[in-house]
Amino acid sequence: MDEIGTSKEGEPQSSSAAESLSSPSSVAIAKQWRPSQLIFSPYSPDTNAKPQNLRVVVRRPVISRLTKDIVETYKICNPQFQYSEELNPKRFLTSPSIGVLNDGHDNANSDLILAVNLVLVNLETQRRYIVKEILGQGTFGQVAKCWVAETSSFVAVKIIKNQPAYYQQALVEVSILTTLNRKFDPDDRHHIVRIYDYFVYHRHLCITFELLDTNLYELIKINQFRGLSLSIVQLFSKQILRGLSLMKDAGIIHCDLKPENILLCTSVKPAQIKIIDFGSACMEDRTVYSYIQVPVGSRYYRSPEVLLGYQYTTAIDMWSFGCIVAELFLGLPLFPGGSEFDLLRRMIKILGGQPPDYVLKEAKTTCKFFKFVGNVNHEEPTSRRSVYKALTEEEYEARESKKPLVAKEYFKYTNLEAIVREYPYRQNLSEEDLVKESRLRLALIDFLRGLVEFDPAKRWSPLQASKHPFVTGEPFTCPYNPPPETPRVPVSQNIKVDHHPAGGHWFAAGLSPNIPGMTRVAVHNSPHFHVVPYAHSGSYGSLGSHGSYNDNTGLGSSYGSYGENSNMLAYYSPVGPSGMKGGMPILGSSPDARRRIQLPPGNRLGVSPSAGNFVPMSLGTSPSQFTPPTYSQVGAGSPGQYGPTSPVRGSCHGSPLGPSANQFNRRKSWGYHGSVQSQESSSFPHWQGQVTDSTSSAQAEGNSPVHGSPLHPQSNLNASSWKQQRGGSGITAGYSAAHNFPASLALPNMQSSQPIENARDNPEGSLSLPGPGDWDPNYSEELLLQDDGSDVSCMATEFSRMQLGQALLPTESLGYVRRSNHIAGTSFPSTHRPNGLIQPFSTGEVGSSQSGHDLHGGFARPVTKSSHLMPHSSPSRLGQQPVQRLNHGRSTAGRGSEWNHTKVQPSSSSSGVSHSPGNSLFSNGTSWDIDMLQAEMAMAIIKAEVVSVK
Numbered sequence: 001m002d003e004i005g006t007s008k009e010g011e012p013q014s015s016s017a018a019e020s021l022s023s024p025s026s027v028a029i030a031k032q033w034r035p036s037q038l039i040f041s042p043y044s045p046d047t048n049a050k051p052q053n054l055r056v057v058v059r060r061p062v063i064s065r066l067t068k069d070i071v072e073t074y075k076i077c078n079p080q081f082q083y084s085e086e087l088n089p090k091r092f093l094t095s096p097s098i099g100v101l102n103d104g105h106d107n108a109n110s111d112l113i114l115a116v117n118l119v120l121v122n123l124e125t126q127r128r129y130i131v132k133e134i135l136g137q138g139t140f141g142q143v144a145k146c147w148v149a150e151t152s153s154f155v156a157v158k159i160i161k162n163q164p165a166y167y168q169q170a171l172v173e174v175s176i177l178t179t180l181n182r183k184f185d186p187d188d189r190h191h192i193v194r195i196y197d198y199f200v201y202h203r204h205l206c207i208t209f210e211l212l213d214t215n216l217y218e219l220i221k222i223n224q225f226r227g228l229s230l231s232i233v234q235l236f237s238k239q240i241l242r243g244l245s246l247m248k249d250a251g252i253i254h255c256d257l258k259p260e261n262i263l264l265c266t267s268v269k270p271a272q273i274k275i276i277d278f279g280s281a282c283m284e285d286r287t288v289y290s291y292i293q294v295p296v297g298s299r300y301y302r303s304p305e306v307l308l309g310y311q312y313t314t315a316i317d318m319w320s321f322g323c324i325v326a327e328l329f330l331g332l333p334l335f336p337g338g339s340e341f342d343l344l345r346r347m348i349k350i351l352g353g354q355p356p357d358y359v360l361k362e363a364k365t366t367c368k369f370f371k372f373v374g375n376v377n378h379e380e381p382t383s384r385r386s387v388y389k390a391l392t393e394e395e396y397e398a399r400e401s402k403k404p405l406v407a408k409e410y411f412k413y414t415n416l417e418a419i420v421r422e423y424p425y426r427q428n429l430s431e432e433d434l435v436k437e438s439r440l441r442l443a444l445i446d447f448l449r450g451l452v453e454f455d456p457a458k459r460w461s462p463l464q465a466s467k468h469p470f471v472t473g474e475p476f477t478c479p480y481n482p483p484p485e486t487p488r489v490p491v492s493q494n495i496k497v498d499h500h501p502a503g504g505h506w507f508a509a510g511l512s513p514n515i516p517g518m519t520r521v522a523v524h525n526s527p528h529f530h531v532v533p534y535a536h537s538g539s540y541g542s543l544g545s546h547g548s549y550n551d552n553t554g555l556g557s558s559y560g561s562y563g564e565n566s567n568m569l570a571y572y573s574p575v576g577p578s579g580m581k582g583g584m585p586i587l588g589s590s591p592d593a594r595r596r597i598q599l600p601p602g603n604r605l606g607v608s609p610s611a612g613n614f615v616p617m618s619l620g621t622s623p624s625q626f627t628p629p630t631y632s633q634v635g636a637g638s639p640g641q642y643g644p645t646s647p648v649r650g651s652c653h654g655s656p657l658g659p660s661a662n663q664f665n666r667r668k669s670w671g672y673h674g675s676v677q678s679q680e681s682s683s684f685p686h687w688q689g690q691v692t693d694s695t696s697s698a699q700a701e702g703n704s705p706v707h708g709s710p711l712h713p714q715s716n717l718n719a720s721s722w723k724q725q726r727g728g729s730g731i732t733a734g735y736s737a738a739h740n741f742p743a744s745l746a747l748p749n750m751q752s753s754q755p756i757e758n759a760r761d762n763p764e765g766s767l768s769l770p771g772p773g774d775w776d777p778n779y780s781e782e783l784l785l786q787d788d789g790s791d792v793s794c795m796a797t798e799f800s801r802m803q804l805g806q807a808l809l810p811t812e813s814l815g816y817v818r819r820s821n822h823i824a825g826t827s828f829p830s831t832h833r834p835n836g837l838i839q840p841f842s843t844g845e846v847g848s849s850q851s852g853h854d855l856h857g858g859f860a861r862p863v864t865k866s867s868h869l870m871p872h873s874s875p876s877r878l879g880q881q882p883v884q885r886l887n888h889g890r891s892t893a894g895r896g897s898e899w900n901h902t903k904v905q906p907s908s909s910s911s912g913v914s915h916s917p918g919n920s921l922f923s924n925g926t927s928w929d930i931d932m933l934q935a936e937m938a939m940a941i942i943k944a945e946v947v948s949v950k
């Protein structure tokens with residue numbers, strides 16, 4: 001009863017508190033008792049009145065309903081009642097919320113303790129960001145939705161942990177994203193999130209982004225882990241490819257592409273998706289020094305070359321992209337490996353074949369997964385058969401002295417073709433639509449084959465993929481033969497990071513984020529880095545040396561040379577702006593940048609990784625010398641120091657020179673030949689890197705197809721191919737290997753005395769997940785209730801605005817899955833995948849009797865004929881996500897909460913609603929939820945969009 005009220009159009013239902021207060025007598029109060037959400041209005045017989053519109057009011061949680069307008073209620077009860085905001089208990093958004101570090105501002109995980117209405121201030125611009133809710137948590141910190149009064153808009157602010165390594169790595173994100181936004185995509189046409197601002201607040205680097213919506217993982221989850229319709233998959237693929245194309249042209253590897261990092265953007269019409277999280281990104285033509293020891297990419301989406309410790313390029317993003325496309329269609333990850341061994345095993349099984357021998361020969365961890373079965377005297381295979389054979393489980397166990405973690409099988413079929421072909425069709429498809437869909441599936445299989453290709457040299461580039469009929473919508477008749485794509489030649493665009501965000505970053509070539517109104521402040525105000533008056537711009541590295549793979553030896557030619565062709569690759573030291581301005585960029589790159597061992601506890605803080613070696617180096621210094629001494633002190637193959645996929649991990653093939661030299665040697669032989677490159681790069685036109693439908697402008701006439709050399713992906717480089725290639729304006733960021741903390745400059749309150757572990761990947765996939773009750777003694781379900789702040793009329797308006805047909809939005813009944821998880825008053829959106837059981841939908845609800853995707857997981861329910869998928873547990877995301885950072889256990893919070901509280905309401909099979917994977921989102925359910933509503937709106941908009949595109 002109380003959910004249904006009546007209202008006259010446009011007339012507010014409540015009278016003001018002031019009105020109530022005017023009469024102190026209890027009788028008067030009773031008469032004027034009008035809280036804003038009146039259930040009944042006084043009956044006034046008005047025979048001429050038009051019939052009133054009935055309005056459905058969204059049910060709010062009980063606590064919300066009881067406490068909304070409580071101040072007003074109190075005032076009515078007691079006119080003397082005074083409300084003071086200061087006396088409010090804080091509503092914390094961060095858990096744990098006990099301040100133990102950084103003068104009480106940070107919790108034990110070095111996360112800033114956020115509370116509702118906390119104001120984050122950019123001291124430079126005085127811009128204030130009022131925290132409203134938590135949007136997500138990740139490796140780097142928390143992402144909060146904030147209100148900016150100045151612009152009357154919401155933004156997303158990523159608040160980085162108060163730890164030097166995270167701080168530094170986040171600067172890389174700022175640099176790369178700013179460059180991508182401003183230089184490569186000024187018109188915001190390539191589906192990459194926009195960065196607005198960055199500043200330091202209480203020693204936390206805060207990065208402001210445009211506010212986006214649900215991520216694709218959540219979307220799939222909302223859809224109860226059933227795949228999305230092919231038209232949506234097609235639409236998303238096209239958009240992601242535009243982003244990837246841009247990144248390739250900029251020479252940037254995202255390194256962590258996964259559904260969680262692709263967000264819906266429903267604020268624009270038509271709805272779009274955008275790629276986020278450049279915190280792991282690096283430059284293609286060098287492996288950028290990583291401050292955080294993490295494996296590249298999340299496990300399910302990790303390419304074979306990364307897994308094997310082989311050189312990687314933007315092709316790794318294409319692999320991840322292929323995995324995402326498959327997942328969007330299937331609703332489940334294609335390779336949900338429980339461990340790296342399991343991942344590789346699944347790839348080999350589902351795709352057939354294995355990584356090419358040239359990769360296996362060079363890769364560092366080949367011996368962990370393969371055995372050599374060739375003739376030791378004749379290393380080269382005499383036949384076309386590989387000389388490497390994948391280890392069996394038993395062999396792996398014998399070698400590694402531990403059982404590999406092997407996850408459950410999710411698909412009944414074991415090869416890609418069958419998995420896609422046999423995936424249940426939506427019900428109620430006409431004959432014609434069935435034929436259409438089956439053709440489209442053939443196109444999808446062919447498309448996926450070009451993406452999840454073992455050989456990185458043969459894997460399609462974004463441009464090639466974007467011309468595939470699956471994306472263009474052209475009829476697919478035969479295997480697609482991609483147009484030749486010349487490999488991108490690394491042409492540097494220097495990005496400088498001065499590590500003094502409060503003073504703004506100083507990017508070479510005018511790449512400063514250039515926040516409006518931002519003025520530089522003293523360079524000493526970085527919380528984590530102090531200016532060291534180095535000579536020679538504080539640089540170390542080699543100028544044009546053979547030791548570096550910086551092939552352009554033209555000093556200074558890249559400085560400020562956006563669109564120019566310098567290949568100068570730079571490290572930037574933490575010198576202040578003066579150093580940046582006056583000095584020359586520091587050439588030289590670490591032979592291994594993605595992987596960096598962490599200093600042992602005690603040495604880490606306040607001590608330079610290159611401890612005492614932070615001095616200018618002579619030209620021509622070997623890259624191995626760039627590495628801090630700690631590098632060389634670690635023996636090859638020190639698994640404790642390097643992540644399992646770390647290129648610096650000891651190579652199976654070994655090098656007497658150690659990992660650095662090994663890496664360097666491979667790099668050298670990998671096609672980066674400085675002199676040629678520097679010559680050729682000068683002829684590159686600037687190319688904006690758009691994937692356009694027109695082939696004329698974008699298509700290379702190149703005669704150096706990427707497939708050319710099985711030995712070295714880049715070995716096709718020649719003068720002619722370079723002239724045609726499109727990466728002319730690529731940027732190359734060098735991030736100083738010298739972000740050191742000299743002991744004398746050790747910062748007070750620096751909270752990182754513990755190793756920053758390889759937390760993105762739990763190598764063998766621990767499956768134990770703590771729930772919120774594990775860390776919060778006050779946790780209870782009741783505390784999950786909180787006001788959603790939704791506005792009924794607003795939602796009604798939104799719906800009417802959408803003007804969606806009944807078929808698209810059967811609003812009569814909505815099932816829901818909470819997007820956010822609420823823990824003890826803390827809302828942790830489920831950005832991480834759960835590790836627990838999820839009952840995706842009632843059997844028989846969806847799909848045909850083909851049962852193509854029975855799950856062998858043995859979870860819960862038996863297979864029924866009408867179910868295409870067995871009830872299953874969603875594959876654990878622990879494989880991809882940080883499990884523990886700094887032993888704080890923080891990162892599991894989101895997952896744990898989700899695990900405990902994910903609510904998937906099995907929709908009724910008797911709803912009569914057509915349960916297609918596409919529309920199952922709107923299957924029966926009784927509860928409404930604002931989060932769900934947003935997601936549904938997003939989905940509905942996308943659907944509407946797809947329909948209109950069609």
Ligand SMILES: Nc1ncnc2c1ncn2[C@@H]1O[C@H](COP(=O)(O)OP(=O)(O)OP(=O)(O)O)[C@@H](O)[C@H]1O
Nearest residue numbers: 135136138139140141143156209210211212277831
């Ligand atoms: N611009 C945005 N708008 C809305 N939500 C966002 C935005 N940026 C991030 N989020 C949310 O916050 C989550 C974490 O963000 P992000 O991936 O950038 O953090 P991270 O610490 O780098 O995570 P990871 O552990 O995946 O590396 C995202 O999954 C997303 O749900």
